[in-house]
Amino acid sequence: MPRTPPHGRxxxxxxxxxxxxxxxxxxxxxLTSFGGPxxxxxxxxxxxxxRRAWLSEKAYADLVALCxxxxxxxxxxxxxxxxxxxxxxxxxxxxxxxxTMPSVVLLVAFAYGLAAVGDLSDAGWIDGLKAAAVAVVAxxxxxxxxxxxxxxxxxxxxxxxxxxxxxxxGPATLxxxxxxxxxxxxxxxxxxxxxxxxxxxxxxxxxxxxxxACLGLFALLLAGLPLLAAWTQNAYLSLADVFYRAGSLVFGxxxxxxxxxxxxxxxxxxxxxxxxxxxxxxxxxxxLFTVAGFLGASSSGTVTGIxxxxxxxxxxxxxxxxxxxxxxxxxxxxxxxxxxRRVLTGINAGVVGILxxxxxxxxxxxxxxxxxxxxxxxxxxxxxALHSWKVPAWAVVIAAGAxxxxxx
Numbered sequence: 001m002p003r004t005p006p007h008g009r010x011x012x013x014x015x016x017x018x019x020x021x022x023x024x025x026x027x028x029x030x031l032t033s034f035g036g037p038x039x040x041x042x043x044x045x046x047x048x049x050x051r052r053a054w055l056s057e058k059a060y061a062d063l064v065a066l067c068x069x070x071x072x073x074x075x076x077x078x079x080x081x082x083x084x085x086x087x088x089x090x091x092x093x094x095x096x097x098x099x100t101m102p103s104v105v106l107l108v109a110f111a112y113g114l115a116a117v118g119d120l121s122d123a124g125w126i127d128g129l130k131a132a133a134v135a136v137v138a139x140x141x142x143x144x145x146x147x148x149x150x151x152x153x154x155x156x157x158x159x160x161x162x163x164x165x166x167x168x169x170g171p172a173t174l175x176x177x178x179x180x181x182x183x184x185x186x187x188x189x190x191x192x193x194x195x196x197x198x199x200x201x202x203x204x205x206x207x208x209x210x211x212x213a214c215l216g217l218f219a220l221l222l223a224g225l226p227l228l229a230a231w232t233q234n235a236y237l238s239l240a241d242v243f244y245r246a247g248s249l250v251f252g253x254x255x256x257x258x259x260x261x262x263x264x265x266x267x268x269x270x271x272x273x274x275x276x277x278x279x280x281x282x283x284x285x286x287x288l289f290t291v292a293g294f295l296g297a298s299s300s301g302t303v304t305g306i307x308x309x310x311x312x313x314x315x316x317x318x319x320x321x322x323x324x325x326x327x328x329x330x331x332x333x334x335x336x337x338x339x340x341r342r343v344l345t346g347i348n349a350g351v352v353g354i355l356x357x358x359x360x361x362x363x364x365x366x367x368x369x370x371x372x373x374x375x376x377x378x379x380x381x382x383x384x385a386l387h388s389w390k391v392p393a394w395a396v397v398i399a400a401g402a403x404x405x406x407x408x
Contacts, residue, residue: 022083022091025052026098029079032394033099033285035133035367038358040075040287042140046386046393048082050143055085057147061348066331068178068351072247072320073289076100080324088205092325096317103286104293108309110280111297126283128404130367131375132397135382137359142387144352153188154349157181161353166360178350185346186339204332206325215326218319222248235302236311242268243292243315261295268299292316374407 025047033043041064048054055063067077076096083095149155161177225244229237242264262274269277277294284290296312297305334340368375382400385391 019087019090019094022087023094023098026079026083026095027102028394030099030102030286032397034129034397035136035363036288037073037075038355038363039133039137041078041355042136043393044075044078044082045140045143046136051392054082057144058348061144061148061351062335062344064351065178065344065347066327067324068174068347070320070323070327071250072323073287073317076287076289076317077320077324080321081328084205084324084328092321096321100286100290100313100317103281103284103290104309104313106284107277107280107290107294108297108306111277111294111309124408125401125405127367127371127375127408128378128400128402129397131371131378131404132382132400134359134363134367134379135386135396135400136393137355137363138379138383139386141352141355141359144355148345148348148352154345157184157346157349158353158356161350162357163353165354165357169361174354177354178347181350181353182343182347185344185349186342189342189345204328206328208329211326211329214322218248218322218326221322222319239268239296239299239301239303239308239311240315243296243312244318246292247289247316248319261291265295265299268301269295270298270300273298289316371408378403378407 029040029043029047033040035042045057045060049057049060063078063081064074067074067081070077076099079095079099080092084092087094145155145158149158161181164177165173221244225237225241228234229241243261246261246264262271265274274295277291277298280294281288281291290313292312292315293309296303296308296310299308299312301308303311335344368379378400382396385396385399386393
């Protein structure tokens with residue numbers, strides 16, 4: 001028997017929606033999704049699996065697994081794919097634009113008024129938002145664990161992944177944990193545990209010809225932009241090359257991209273300005289990759305200001321879009337293979353463990369340990385509102401920010 005989705009709504013993999021619907025939902029997420037990529041995935045799950053039932057828990061977990069394997073910002077790639085599934089290429093663009101631009105606008109404004117804005121690290125509303133992120137991630141981990149680790153083998157894979165990531169932190173550990181979880185799933189889990197269901201599919205609106213073209217363009221730009229920039233000495237191409245390369249070569253997204261960006265922009269952005277932008281990026285919603293907008297606007301090169309921000313932002317996210325479109329048709333075909341399903345089931349269990357590890361560090365350690373008992377009380381209240389009272393995540397985040405401004 002297929003599982004009945006929450007709120008009595010059916011999951012229809014081929015269901016289409018209007019572009020404006022995708023835009024509005026992702027705009028709300030872009031304005032309220034604080035807490036980094038792990039929290040973003042939790043917000044997405046609440047919005048698209050629980051509240052709107054645009055895809056099933058299993059389909060969402062498989063999508064997260066795919067994006068964990070691709071370079072670039074995983075949460076943004078998940079959002080792009082959901083927009084693509086819902087409303088085609090226009091929906092994909094709407095999802096990216098609405099989720100990304102609020103953060104870019106805030107960071108560009110911060111670049112223009114850096115001296116006036118000052119340090120945001122001690123703002124009470126920021127502490128409130130961090131506490132809300134703890135509740136959102138905990139709610140997501142609990143929900144995904146119920147669905148994706150319902151038996152002893154999968155729970156064991158999740159626990160092992162969590163332990164390894166906590167004991168040996170680092171982006172390489174994440175990649176190894178995901179790969180090993182997939183291998184264990186292939187060797188240990190039985191085919192009966194991975195029987196496919198119709199509601200676990202998601203529509204792939206990409207032809208194989210288009211997919212191959214996108215993969216070819218991705219490789220062409222990665223290899224050709226440095227040569228073309230050096231040959232033409234064009235400032236726009238040089239700036240685009242820096243950020244395109246960063247978006248193409250970083251696995252794990254989020255904080256992992258910062259060391260590469262710091263090295264690549266050493267001659268363009270003052271180190272103190274870079275650190276100020278990094279701090280500001282923690283205080284705005286949306287993907288951390290939008291720090292590219294701040295760096296482009298702060299560049300001391302020929303291309304700077306709003307134009308520099310646009311070039312840098314488009315360049316750093318373009319590889320993610322090309323890779324998503326380029327891999328989706330082949331991914332959907334692989335998901336139907338029995339051996340691949342075993343691997344994916346192991347990976348999904350491993351992802352639950354990785355999210356559980358992230359719930360402790362950095363989400364709990366940043367949001368609770370440094371802010372005392374008030375932060376813990378606020379996080380518990382936010383969790384109860386989400387889990388028991390079914391309050392939308394965006395409303396919980398706004399309320400937590402307001403309470404944090406009063407309490408901290």
